[in-house]
Amino acid sequence: MRRFASFVKKEFIHIFRDRVTMLILFLMPIVMIVLFSYAVTTEVKCIQTAVLDLSGDFATRKIITALENDGYFQITRILHSPNELQTVFNDGKINLAVVFSENFAESLHHGTGASLQLLADGTEANSAAMYVNYAQGVLRGCLFDFNRLDGAAPVINTNVKMLYNPSGKSEYNFVPGVMGLMLLLINAMMTSVSIVREKERGTMEMLLASPLPPFQIILAKLAPYFTVSAAVLAIILLFSRFMLGVPIAGNIFLLLGLCLLYIFVALALGLLISTIVNSQLAAMLVSGMVLMMPTMLLSGLMFPIESMPKILQWLSCIVPARWFIAALKKVMIQGVGFENAITEFAVLGFMAAFYVALSLKKFKIRL
Amino acid sequence: MKVITAHNLTKRFGSFTAVDGISFEVEKGEIFGFLGANGAGKTTAMRMFCGLSRPTSGEATVAGFDVFTQQEQIKRHIGYMSQKFSLYEDLTVKENFTLFGGIYGMKPSQIRENFGLTVGRLGIEKYADTLVGGLPLGWKQKLAFSLSVFHSPEIVFLDEPTGGVDPVARRQFWEMIYDAADKGITVFVTTHYMDEAEYCDRVSIMVDGRVEALDSPRNLKQKFNADDMYGVFLYLARTAKRS
The missing domain is CATH 3.40.1710.10 (abc type-2 transporter like domain)
Structure with missing residues (x-):
């Protein structure tokens, strides 16, 4: 246990000593929400x-x-x-x-x-x-x-009311989207980069030659990013609830459970990337192109999935953020229960299991 | 006492035989030079002794433990230094030692005591809380070696430990290796520098996955009728089919 603890401690030092990255991590979600909701707004003014x-x-x-x-x-x-x-x-x-x-x-x-x-x-x-x-x-x-x-024949006067989001605020769409993006960024991109850095610097060899079991090495590498993403999650939720007035209509525990599941998927993806590539740059590129781009474009964050061509709709099914954002909208904005989001939960659960199994298998082979 | 024994140790990757039935023994406290051209199979052999890779066939023990079944015990009794002087650059000198002391299961009091001795010996007490990234390369390399013997292992494996370091620093580095050997730590070292090969008690030269020569530098030079180890190495390496 002492072995594991000293390794986890080192991982936290890595993160907290990198002040710039920390600052970016905590400010980015806020800046993104503000930017998205003002700049990419679909509301019409003036x-x-x-x-x-x-x-x-x-x-x-x-x-x-x-x-x-x-x-x-x-x-x-x-x-x-x-x-x-x-x-x-x-x-x-x-x-x-x-x-x-x-x-x-x-x-x-x-x-x-x-x-x-x-x-x-x-x-x-x-x-x-x-x-x-x-x-x-x-x-x-x-x-x-x-x-x-x-006094002519009466025509139908339509009376429109938008449910769940009466004033049509775009924050309601962007808060779940930014959560999907940030959690992926921290857990997949940063985790893969941090593991690959050990490979690149040769420290991974040294760790593998030490009595620390490989499984514990992985676990210790994931722990700090898990903690950071929990903190970032709290910031996003507090900011959107109290500064933007986006309600948390549903059960908070269901919401946190959903985020946890998504974090697992993202961590497993990060681990998988780290077993495939050998340099930090490659890890960054792969997570940027293969994870972040589809998340931005195909998750429904920017463009509604329903209005995409059929083939892109199918493609969007493999993007974890699509399911996460959809479930988040249901749980957070609409405030419905688990039974209404069971498909999304099931898909995310399956993805988590699949990627964890795949990356552990890959990691073993590399040894 | 034999601390490393290998008998017909072989590693195959598919149809490629990286290490082809090597056999030798290393005595306790010996400085054992492990030479060979690039691709001769040095690193693969070393990884098997360190418990990082499973042999395909043959037998070998390290510190009395079997490389097939007791890899975990082997890892507890060895030190390892890779080619890249693996210290964490964003950690201070002290944090690096505390980390590896902890990973090898040393008690905090023991870590403090050993660390005091180590920085005292290197004369860098006032840099204990400096980030490693800011130190000169020669220091990093000495620190990396000190780190690999910090938990007093029985054997230390050094994989090309002096790459890219100037001759003076290399000389000082070898003095540290001698100190370690005097304390009874067996040193297993790979190198490309033939002058370093002369410093070893015994030298093995690998060619195409096989150990082609194994003896003291003096006997090897005599046997191959060469002035220095460079001559011996060239004579043997020329026969290589790979590379």
């Missing part, structure tokens, strides 16, 4: 809008007022001729233009089809789609009012 009103009647004015009052649109340009449209988009100061046809109110009243054109800057396709969506929402509301005034 749409710069230009209006070309060829009709200028009460209906068009009502729609313009409705847009202004909506809070998302800022009408910065009033245009007078269609020729100006190209210029304002070229200047890049406008996200959206609303064009009303002539005799708008009259056509509307007679039901001959009043026409309105929405022009959006398509260079940012996602945002453009969002702008158009918002504008159409406002237009639908106006149309509903016009119909009521006219």
Whole structure:
């Protein structure tokens, strides 16, 4: 036991002496959450809008007022001729233009089809789609009012409510995502780099020639990263709960159990990488390309899995973070119980068992 | 007393025979030089004696323990120094010794006492709390050797311990080896420097996985009619089919 304890102590010295890495580890999740939720935001704020009103009647004015009052649109340009449209988009100061046809109110009243054109800057396709969506929402509301005034046939007024995330905050999506990324980073990347460093420096030979059983060497290498990831996990949860107001709706023990399972998968992956490669650089590259990239792109952190091509959807099934993030959303945000996330738990459990078995086998062979 | 015995010890990797039935014995307190060109099978043989690799066939004992079945006991009774002067650079000198003392199951009081003696002998008391990374290469290498005999093993295995070190430091290093041998520690050392081979009590020369010559440097030079060990080595290494 004394042998094991002195080795674990050394591992902690390695980590804590590397102040810069420590600082990065603890600040990174916070910076990532803040950056992701502000920069990669899918919320729409302050749409710069230009209006070309060829009709200028009460209906068009009502729609313009409705847009202004909506809070998302800022009408910065009033245009007078269609020729100006190209210029304002070229200047890049406008996200959206609303064009009303002539005799708008009259056509509307007679039901001959009043026409309105929405022009959006398509260079940012996602945002453009969002702008158009918002504008159409406002237009639908106006149309509903016009119909009521006219006493025409009532149209359906939709009332939308977003469950679990009433204000549509993107933090709700990014907090689980960042947790998935950070736990993988610490446990897979850092563990593999630290084991490979011993190989590279020749200290692994020395340890293997010592009376310390190989299994204990591995266990001691994993222990500090496990501790650090627990601390980082606590920071993320506290930060998102108290600074961002993301609720922890579900059972906290179920949540921690889920994280534990995921940490096991990540540690096993790190161990596996360390048995395959022989240099720290290679360990970094492999964990960066094979683990982090798919986690960023295929886990649902940035792009919804449902809207990916079928083949990428299948591919995403082997990304552990996909299952972790999905389960985390259920357990943390929706607050449902274990029975609703049983698939995710089962997949992660299987992955943990598979990778642990594989990496232990590989480690044995190398001896 | 024999501390290492090998009889027809063989290691195969698939169809490749890295070590081809080597047999010899090493006496207690002896400095045993283990020479051979790159790829001759030195490191593979050494790894088998250290309990790092299982032999394919043959027999061998180290410190009285069998290399097939008692690898754990062997590891408790040997010291090992690899080619890269394996100390942890982000740990202080003292922390390195405390770590390996602990791994070899020494008591804290014993570690303190031995550490005091070690730094005293090297004359580096005031660097005990310095990070190893900042020390000169020659010091690191001496520290690595001190570390490998810190727990007073019966045998110490040194795998090319003087690579990349200047001649003065190498000379000092060999004085440390003599000190260790005087205390009854058997030294098993591989090297590429032929002047170092002259310092050994007995030298074995491996060619293509077999021990082609084994005797004192003096007898070897006589037998192969060479002025120095370099001549002996060249004469034998020329016959190699590998490399």
